[in-house]
Amino acid sequence: MSIEEKLDHLLCSWARELGEQGDVVISSRLRLARNLRGLPFPQRASEEQMEKILAELEKAAGSLKQPMRLVRLDQIDPVDRLVLVEKHLISPQHAEDPQHKAVILREDEAVSIMVNEEDHLRIQTLLPGLSLMSAWRLADAYDDEFEAQLSYAFDEHRGYLTACPTNVGTGMRASIMLYLPALIVVDQARKVLSALAHLNFNVRGLYGEGSESQGGIFQISNQVTLGQAEEEIINTLLSACRQVIDHERAARQALMRESRQQLEDRICRSYGVLANCRLLNSEEALRLLSDVKLGVDLGIIEDLPAQVAKELLLLTRVGLLQKVIGKDLNPGERDYYRAMVVRDRLSAGKTKSET
């Protein structure tokens, strides 16, 4: 199988397409937390009750206008669970203890539903670029379809009931993944992002908290789930993100104006190392690929398709890497194969753009 075919097989659209404002916005994600009336939340449910929930959800998913299949997490390989986490289709917590847990996946992976995670179901949508409103409409449509078949735990005053009180109300968490390398270079990322925190948004790194400096990638999401309508929450988040995007673009232009040689040098060196190295750990891969993405977006790297760096940000993760190579890799082998995949992909990308 060629690397192109493997990619088609392994990566869903948000990871392969840039989408709107794709130079700064990586993806838009939305999830709705829902629970079935009359059954305890998963953490307090018995095994029989969790199986009952799985059965109800499997039936409901099979009865959708475009039926989806439920996949039990205890029936797939650990590496496949890891891949689902790396693709942001399930949470790390969901993968950790797979008993009586499942995921319902639409084929294009734009819709994934976690069953028996913190709540009975969490409907997630994931789209490339700045497309939060579309992500909301998509989630809302699936929510309606499920609600037509299931009896949700809902309270007139409090809205949707959820296992964790911070989700009560809309049960909605909307998040935008931003790529802010220039703000980091000009040392403005902390300032800009802490302003968002003051406005009650959550700011995190690529795979959760504490990963601030990893490749300049940040997730921004709403904290408020109660007392505001979904579209209101989304519009507030979008408006805040648009300001961050403007700041990032301004920082990029300032760098191009004031220290173009240094910027080009840094980006071209990162490309040179990626295209030639023989050993590459995941942290360095993220950092260098982040530079390459910026280089493509700024026109400094001209002959590489824009999505290649974005694809590689995922392909270099431990789980997906093992799927690309087609075998289990011990920690000592990963750096070798990661370097190989990056070299192959960069050179295939270049070749493709030349033809």
Place this chain on the structure above:
Amino acid sequence: MSIEEKLDHLLCSWARELGEQGDVVISSRLRLARNLRGLPFPQRASEEQMEKILAELEKAAGSLKQPMRLVRLDQIDPVDRLVLVEKHLISPQHAEDPQHKAVILREDEAVSIMVNEEDHLRIQTLLPGLSLMSAWRLADAYDDEFEAQLSYAFDEHRGYLTACPTNVGTGMRASIMLYLPALIVVDQARKVLSALAHLNFNVRGLYGEGSESQGGIFQISNQVTLGQAEEEIINTLLSACRQVIDHERAARQALMRESRQQLEDRICRSYGVLANCRLLNSEEALRLLSDVKLGVDLGIIEDLPAQVAKELLLLTRVGLLQKVIGKDLNPGERDYYRAMVVRDRLSAGKTKSET
């Protein structure tokens, strides 16, 4: 003018050819210190006396079987004097204060004669690879030709008289420039080279003392000039160097056997940075080019002619860089143009090897 033509113009054979054992030996150099009878050494000579020496040498050079031209150092640009130093054709001291000083150069630059440096004349020969005996024969032949025309200061017991007592006797300094990157990686360079120091050889870096770690390049030369015949001194030096060469080769094989991935990674990263960077200082250039030369010698870098890294070790020096670019460069511009020359040359080298 293409970069190839410029190279033909700028670099002499020892810098462009690998020569015997060219994977480890960069060049062989020999100089004979001579003085004219009845005139004080340059440091104690009057201006008139120095001019008299210049005139005698100019006449003698013009009367050689293949006549050579004397070039006064005060009549050439400072950058041209710097280039002569970078090519090891004159000493830094000779370039520093050019009044009443000169160089006599054979067109292929294998023979260069400094006039009014520490001694009245210093006949130098410089050949690629391990060719010290040839360098000696060449210097000896020119010495004979000059001696036929000039009256040397010579003492039956002490031999050739020289300004510094350490040169008295043969007046000969033989040196071999070695490239020992693997010994540095396996941390054996200090041990191997300090054994040479105990055997009364001098060990120095590329451009003199204190530059030990610059690109793994070392000069080894004789200390003894008195009490031994020239060929005896040369054979002792050659025999010591052959041992160092064996150690370096063994270290390379050990690296290839025991940590090939790490070695390939390092070499390929260095190549990737050189082929892509936009700013490059001379110290980093030397370090990375040294890796690339090792990569070519070990077959890790396959599609680059073996001499390109060797050429670039010189072309990236401040003086030669300005000659390649064809204009004076301020310090801020040098890193930019150095990176450009290296990229161009590596890519021209690769293209050439593909055709």
